Amino acid sequence: MTAEILDGKAFGAKIRARVADHVARLVADHDLRPGLAVVLVGEDPASQVYVRNKGIATKEAGMKSVEHKLPADTTEADLYALIDELNADPTIHGILVQFPVPDQLSERDIVARIDPAKDVDGLSVTNAGLLASGQRAMVSCTPLGCLMLLRETLGSLSGKDAVVIGRSNLVGKPMAQLLLRDSCTVTIAHSRTADIAETVRRADIVVAAVGRPRMVPGDWIKPGACVIDVGINRIPAPEKGEGKTRLVGDVDFDSAREVAGQITPVPGGVGPLTIACLLANTVTAACRINGLDEPEGLTA
Numbered sequence: 001m002t003a004e005i006l007d008g009k010a011f012g013a014k015i016r017a018r019v020a021d022h023v024a025r026l027v028a029d030h031d032l033r034p035g036l037a038v039v040l041v042g043e044d045p046a047s048q049v050y051v052r053n054k055g056i057a058t059k060e061a062g063m064k065s066v067e068h069k070l071p072a073d074t075t076e077a078d079l080y081a082l083i084d085e086l087n088a089d090p091t092i093h094g095i096l097v098q099f100p101v102p103d104q105l106s107e108r109d110i111v112a113r114i115d116p117a118k119d120v121d122g123l124s125v126t127n128a129g130l131l132a133s134g135q136r137a138m139v140s141c142t143p144l145g146c147l148m149l150l151r152e153t154l155g156s157l158s159g160k161d162a163v164v165i166g167r168s169n170l171v172g173k174p175m176a177q178l179l180l181r182d183s184c185t186v187t188i189a190h191s192r193t194a195d196i197a198e199t200v201r202r203a204d205i206v207v208a209a210v211g212r213p214r215m216v217p218g219d220w221i222k223p224g225a226c227v228i229d230v231g232i233n234r235i236p237a238p239e240k241g242e243g244k245t246r247l248v249g250d251v252d253f254d255s256a257r258e259v260a261g262q263i264t265p266v267p268g269g270v271g272p273l274t275i276a277c278l279l280a281n282t283v284t285a286a287c288r289i290n291g292l293d294e295p296e297g298l299t300a
């Protein structure tokens with residue numbers, strides 16, 4: 001069997017068209033243009049890919065887009081001053097500080113500084129708690145995009161065995177919460193999992209969010225399973241020329257596609273969905289902040 005390759009670019013474009021529609025309506029009916037601010041401290045390569053693609057998509061959707069690139073030696077005080085300013089700015093509805101940040105800064109404290117209403121990454125204790133207790137939250141963009149894609153591909157997820165590899169606050173944990181909310185039987189695997197191959201072999205749905213190039217081989221995959229590869233890993237690509245690199249996921253695509261029912265590629269899989277959901281979350285935040293109806297089709 002050869003897997004169906006899930007086109008994240010196409011599905012992301014569909015979500016973005018919905019976003020653009022809502023934005024146009026908000027501007028026309030309420031003179032409200034959703035605004036997103038992205039803050040990048042230093043020069044992490046995975047983050048730079050994200051920032052580049054995000055800037056283009058935000059403007060295409062008719063939204064306001066602001067980027068703050070700060071030097072790697074930025075102090076806590078300077079970063080907090082910027083966050084406070086963005087919290088108070090009525091034209092900004094979403095604030096995203098790209099992770100990882102340099103060592104002198106604390107991700108936990110940065111997240112705590114962001115107004116939870118503008119926390120489009122869903123990282124704040126408030127949003128994580130709301131999600132975990134089944135209430136209306138801002139949900140991290142990547143898991144949100146993965147859930148939308150899974151529903152679109154499989155229909156109901158109820159009763160399915162799902163394994164999430166990775167337990168970060170940004171991806172693994174919220175992904176597990178969303179799958180649980182859709183009545184999957186959820187296992188979270190991580191670096192201390194005793195027999196990860198056997199654990200993954202049970203799964204109808206595999207979400208890999210680790211950050212290790214091609215860690216998951218095809219022989220870990222249950223035949224017919226739906227495989228969502230979140231990993232973005234830049235590896236050397238000497239075949240493209242000296243010093244060149246390319247992106248690969250956490251799944252060994254070539255062997256996994258021979259076994260899986262469906263699989264997302266890297267690039268062109270989850271990445272474009274994350275971008276689309278970042279825009280969607282910004283629109284959702286703008287509506288909630290202004291007491292307007294929830295946008296349809298942009299939340300999970």
Ligand SMILES: NC(=O)C1=CN([C@@H]2O[C@H](COP(=O)(O)OP(=O)(O)OC[C@H]3O[C@@H](n4cnc5c(N)ncnc54)[C@H](OP(=O)(O)O)[C@@H]3O)[C@@H](O)[C@H]2O)C=CC1
Nearest residue numbers: 142166167168171190191209210211230231232270271274
């Ligand atoms: N496509 C997209 O839109 C996005 C992609 N990413 C990418 O997804 C990947 C994961 O991101 P993120 O969650 O932020 O990463 P983190 O580094 O925060 O978390 C990685 C997780 O993987 C686990 N892990 C590490 N090694 C192993 C192993 N050998 N076996 C099993 N589990 C392991 C860690 O376990 P432990 O907790 O035990 O250390 C940890 O929970 C990265 O490649 C990142 O670039 C991230 C966000 C968006």
Ligand SMILES: Nc1nc(=O)c2c([nH]1)NC[C@@H]1CN(c3ccc(C(=O)N[C@@H](CCC(=O)O)C(=O)O)cc3)C=[N+]21
Nearest residue numbers: 046047049050053097098099232267268269271272274
């Ligand atoms: N606070 C925070 N939130 C994040 O969500 C976050 C972060 N920090 N730090 C970095 C990671 C990584 N990440 C990506 C999202 C999309 C692509 C993306 O668009 N990928 C394209 C790449 C296309 C290409 O360059 O060829 C694709 O997969 O098709 C990449 C990477 C979000 N992250």
